[in-house]
Amino acid sequence: KAGVTQTPRYLIKTRGQQVTLSCSPISGHRSVSWYQQTPGQGLQFLFEYFSETQRNKGNFPGRFSGRQFSNSRSEMNVSTLELGDSALYLCASSHTQGAGYGYTFGSGTRLTVV
Amino acid sequence: DQQVKQNSPSLSVQEGRISILNCDYTNSMFDYFLWYKKYPAEGPTFLISISSIKDKNEDGRFTVFLNKSAKHLSLHIVPSQPGDSAVYFCAGRQGGSEKLVFGKGTKLTVNP
Numbered sequence: 001k002a003g004v005t006q007t008p009r010y011l012i013k014t015r016g017q018q019v020t021l022s023c024s025p026i027s028g029h030r031s032v033s034w035y036q037q038t039p040g041q042g043l044q045f046l047f048e049y050f051s052e053t054q055r056n057k058g059n060f061p062g063r064f065s066g067r068q069f070s071n072s073r074s075e076m077n078v079s080t081l082e083l084g085d086s087a088l089y090l091c092a093s094s095h096t097q098g099a100g101y102g103y104t105f106g107s108g109t110r111l112t113v114v
Numbered sequence: 115d116q117q118v119k120q121n122s123p124s125l126s127v128q129e130g131r132i133s134i135l136n137c138d139y140t141n142s143m144f145d146y147f148l149w150y151k152k153y154p155a156e157g158p159t160f161l162i163s164i165s166s167i168k169d170k171n172e173d174g175r176f177t178v179f180l181n182k183s184a185k186h187l188s189l190h191i192v193p194s195q196p197g198d199s200a201v202y203f204c205a206g207r208q209g210g211s212e213k214l215v216f217g218k219g220t221k222l223t224v225n226p
Binding site for chain 1: 156157163
């Protein structure tokens with residue numbers, strides 16, 4: 001079965017712009033989480049959506065937002081981009097109680113802010 | 115506050131030997147612990163998990179041990195293979211949520 005699909009794979013944006021990243025979870029998975037990976041901070045949780053509702057949120061400023069659609073696809077948006085937002089953004093999907101089976105990650109979107 | 119710590123940034127072992135990757139945590143509310151393997155420019159790949167009520171879980175060459183009193187877990191890979199060379203992340207799941215808290219990773223190199 002198809003894995004978690006993230007688009008685009010690479011993005012270059014200018015400071016002050018905004019960006020939207022997309023994630024299509026594995027079919028049947030209703031939970032989608034987003035993570036930011038940077039060399040200094042490692043993998044950090046951004047937020048999690050289930051049935052179009054945000055259930056958990058990490059410690060990121062309000063410039064980072066997301067949403068989930070009725071087909072479980074999710075988008076995250078970053079407004080007023082800063083240089084420090086350059087990172088690999090990863091999406092993970094799971095069944096409701098997926099911890100025992102792991103969470104499946106996509107290959108990520110590499111965002112570079114210049 | 116780093117809730118999950120992987121104190122060894124790197125580890126090098128010979129092919130065929132055992133690799134032991136360690137992880138310490140501070141948050142008693144984690145209900146599951148997971149290990150992931152990651153190659154550059156790819157997403158993490160799930161390896162194995164353990165419930166906080168267990169002390170051992172095994173899957174093929176991978177075994178995870180959990181010592182709750184010490185708040186310590188370890189991943190054993192036996193025998194190690196060159197294809198195991200990657201960065202390994204330990205993560206704790208906060209009970210009642212889908213939030214994973216990751217350590218900063220250990221880079222494993224398995225030499226032929």
